[in-house]
Amino acid sequence: MTSVKTRVLVIDDEPQILRALRINLSVRGYEVHTAASGAEALRMAADHKPDVVVLDLGLPDMTGIEVLAGLRGWLSAPVIVLSARSDSADKVEALDAGADDYVTKPFGMDEFLARLRAAVRRGATAAETDEPVIETSSFTVDLAAKKVTKGGVEVHLTPTEWGMLEMLVRHRGKLVGREELLKEVWGPAYAKETHYLRVYLAQLRRKLEDDPSHPVHLLTEAGMGYRFQQ
Helix, strand or coil: CCCCCCEEEEECCCHHHHHHHHHHHHCCCCEEEEECCHHHHHHHHHHHCCCEEEEECCCCCCCHHHHHHHHHCCCCCCEEEEECCCCHHHHHHHHHCCCCEEEECCCCHHHHHHHHHHHHHHHCCCCCCCCCEEECCCCEEECCCCEEEECCEEECCCHHHHHHHHHHHHCCCCEEEHHHHHHHHCCHHHCCCHHHHHHHHHHHHHHHCCCCCCCCCEEEECCCEEEECC
């Protein structure tokens, strides 16, 4: 057994499934953390930075898809979705939202464990930059909670402003092309509307930079795109 255990976060509101998975995974040398609600899951993920996530779609406080969105803002670890729903539309929605695999309940433990091992192998190359809270000298971005604070006070961002900031922060230190940013935040139909980017970046700088006319975190790479610098 390796000295560093693979961390698994299991999110399900059925106590018997949590217990069964905790026992089966622990005995095989995994470090297991469990959560019975979406809010608890997002807190646990930020605290323990799992190597793989097992997520039930039917949670009491938010949908599994909403939890996926909260995780995918900052966590690149593979996510296996568990669901009693076998409808292909549910599978497509989960996979489109960022899930890596989909297991329908009831499931055989052997097959589940094989899928988990495959997910762990894929996730072994996941980004080392998984960090839910990014601090700069001017402001702090919490990717899991989807909020920004400046001087200890939360800054209100529109959904579009947040989408743009989130994408830049997720790729921090790297150039994000204009078309890539437009397609991700606005959709494929807006790939040429570069004036949108100028307008929204100016708004973000006004809200977040100490000196918006001399930005140090939200940078423009002339003719190419934008970069977030810590």
